[in-house]
Amino acid sequence: MRALARAGVREHRGGFVGMFVAVLCAAMLVTGLGVLIESGIRGGVAPQRYAGADVVVGAPQRLAVPEDIDQALPERATLPADVVGELAALPGVGRAVADTTVPLSWAGRPVQAHGWSAGAITPYEIRQGRAPASADEVVVDDRQPARIGDRIPLAHGGTGAEYTVVGVASARDGDTPDRAAHVFVTDSRAAELSPRPGRVDAIAIDASDGTSVRVLVDEIHRAAPELEVRTGAARGDVEFLDSGAARGELVMIGTSFAGTAVLIAMFVVATTLSLTIAGRRREFALLRGIGATSRQIHRLVGHEVLLVGTVAAVVGTVPGYLLAGLLRSGFAAVGMLPTDFALAYSPLPAVVAVVLSVLTARVAAAVAARRPARIDPVDALREASATPATFGRGRLITGLVLGALGLGTSMTPVVVHGAAGVAGAASSAVLLMIAVGLLGPRLVAGAVSLVGGPLRRSGRPALVLAAANAGCNARRLASAIIPLALAIGLGCVQVFAQTTVAAEANHQTREGVTADFVVTARGSGLSSDVGAAVAAMPGVSAANPVARSQALIPHGAGEESVIERYALQGVDPGATADTLDLTLVDGSLGGLAVSDTVALSTDAAQTIGARVGDAVDLHLGDGTPVAATVVATYGRGLGFGDVTMANEVVRAHTSSGLDDSILVRTEPGRQGEVGQALTAAGFVAVDHAALAAAGEQERDAQSWISLIALAVILGYLAVAVVNTPVMSTVERGREFTLLRLVGSSRRQVRAMMRAESVIVVAIAAVVGTLVALPPLVGVSIGISGQPIPAISPAVYGGIVGATVVLGALAIAIPTRIAVRRS
DSSP: OHHHHHHHHHHTHHHHHHHHHHHHHHHHHHHHHHHHHHHHHHOBOOOSGGGGOSEEEEOOOEEOOTTSOOEEOSSOOOEETHHHHHHHTSTTEEEEEEEOOEEEEETTEEEEEEEGGGGGTTTEEEEEEOOOOSTTEEEEETTSSOOTTOEEEEEETTEEEEEEEEEEEEESSSOOOOSSOEEEEOHHHHHHHOSSTTEESEEEEEEOTTOOHHHHHHHHHHHOTTSEEEOGGGHHHHHOHHHHHHHHHHHHHHHHHHHHHHHHHHHHHHHHHHHHHHTTHHHHHHHHHTTOOHHHHHHHHHHHHHHHHHHHHHHHHHHHHHHHHHHHHHHHHTTSSOTTOBOOOOSHHHHHHHHHHHHHHHHHHHHHTHHHHHSOHHHHHHHTTSOOOOOOHHHHHHHHHHHHHHHHHHTHHHHSOSHHHHHHHHHHHHHHHHHHHHHHHHHHHHHHHHHHHHHHHTOOHHHHHHHHHHHHOHHHHHHHHHHHHHHHHHHHHHHHHHHHHHHHHHHHHHHHBOOSEEEEOSSSOBOHHHHHHHHTSTTEEEEEEEEEEEEEEEESOGGGOEEEEEEEEEEOHHHHHHHBOOOEEEEOGGGGGSSSEEEEEHHHHHHHTOOTTOEEEEEOTTOOEEEEEEEEEESOHHHHOSEEEEHHHHHTTSSSOOBSEEEEEEOTTOHHHHHHHHHHTTOEEEEGGGOOOTTHHHHHHHHHHHHHHHHHHHHHHHHHHHHHHHHHHHTTHHHHHHHHHTTOOHHHHHHHHHHHHHHHHHHHHHHHHHHHHHHHHHHHHHHHSOSOOOOOHHHHHHHHHHHHHHHHHHHHHHHHHHHHHO
16 A cells, blocks of 8 residues: 555655645644744743842742633732841852842933842942942943943933942953843932832842752742742843743743644645545546445555655754744744743654644545545546536535524624623634635635626637636635635734724724823833922823733633733822723722722623622732722723723832823913923923823734734645645646647637636635624624724735735646646
């Protein structure tokens, strides 16, 4: 059987090339995603300032989620300052140094300030000058444009002060940390500016002489098991918050897209194999005619697929590692990954990719070989000269059921509100795509019957032949149309679902801000003192400081328990009515003045099952648990955040301890005066339309992540888009030869194929659009209450145009080659 399989591969090299490419690309895609998943476990950012410490200790930066991926905290979780002394007293500890970062701005440029004692962690050494001794003295690192004796402006929270440069420092060993600009002040000044007095960000520990790092780590774990203890490259997770968060994102991205990739791989390989097997109808008919059993046909096809698929999968793992590097660069460019995040490479992703790709190809082969293997030998010989016209009843019923389920699921937001309804509508796209794949020949036959009549009545030979071919070979035509339609449908759903969400969020923000100005500071946030000063300015009737963060809210019970991550805003309850219109639904935002209270958007309240008066357990950005009472629900959650609390509560649990902006309402007729006063004070005062929607940065990053991953998957789907028309066209060499023998010119044959390609791409564009519309309408209803999604005609035209051009070229080029040979 193996010898026969090798002979079959040699004889049908053209057909197996398509399968080879499909499996190779599948292995490449799975390898790349596997590297991302592994990097989410073992990758990270190398430490810089903490590189000189043996061990770095910090508070847990993740919220544990039973039986799921732990959630990274968006803000820095800190430690009580007393912990420093407790750890310093442990056996084997040579030195314990606390570190706290204070965000400052230098001429509008963000810098990080530390107490000079923390300079020993790296360690930093004074190259010129001396250490700071008074509150207005500073040491800069050697990368900064300052010299001894310079007076430099450093602002904290919008309040500036002049500092004298008394020293220039650099790292003793290696390069000076360059991920951020660093300055050092006295320890007392750093404590005065610290956003969280009495707490520290991290503790760097060196082992005493004769104590190994492993023994030291064990000692710390025994004394304080609740702390995060990191050594080696993992020290970067404590130094850089974005490192740990990025790992969690990589795991989620890799696992979510891996499933989609495997499904698409099975579809592409099955489609390619079906075309290969369809082109060998005569061969299989002859084998069945001389007594070959169904099992033998299955074994033959299986051996051929394993022979080609194994080689393709192994070869595909090599570019898979390159793909992982390209994905990392793309994710870093859009801000999802730190630019210095290092991927973890090992043979494991390649092994998994080979196994999955070969297994997928073998399953696809079993499906594709069912008909030639089970058909009666006499019927096989009869069908050897014509495309089978039958359509399985089971396939028809399954397709209709999935199509009905997809249409019903797309309307989930009509009866189920909140995130669950939107997710249900978005997921309907998968059901509709599978239904279209199953019903493809029937759908194509119906579409051809509509356009075939006018083509036959045109009187032009090329159009008449194209209509006749399309009508008699709907199955073959469907194999070229369905990949094109699915590419259009998948692209439209992924892109326009995101644009619909973004458009509604921006609309809510524009309509909800009633303030005249949005005030920010250059290079940093705004302190509470600045908020009070702005409120006291002449002509200001209301000033509402806004702090942005995220809240994590667990809900459900047992195995159904999940943690939802929501955009959180902190506002002044007394000034909110004059500066914001959140579209209050129930309760009163004034209730936020009472401690341990929260207001929720209607979507968030629906998702977690809370009403006004209910108690909600949530975690603030730094992981602090809060049992809050719901005092209000409102409608504009996308624009302003699904969770709203008092400003001082939110601000106290952010990494910077500062407000993001201040919403300012002026007295009638004094808007220009107030604007000039704010600008003169050094603030950035812009019109309220410039306020970014809550979570916009995260949504933008997520949109780019989805688009990058979508581009990779669509690139793989393009293999099917090209493979199927090419193989369908190449299979028709006998037909082209017959047409030439009966007197058709090459020009007429090419004209016939151009007409067929127009039929193919037109039907594909219509079917792909119809597949995308129900999910998009459902998402729009769930997001805005309106059935009209935000669709950019230019982007839609680009998606359809690119797919159509690719499909047309995949038909035109093989046609020209085949006709030239006929």
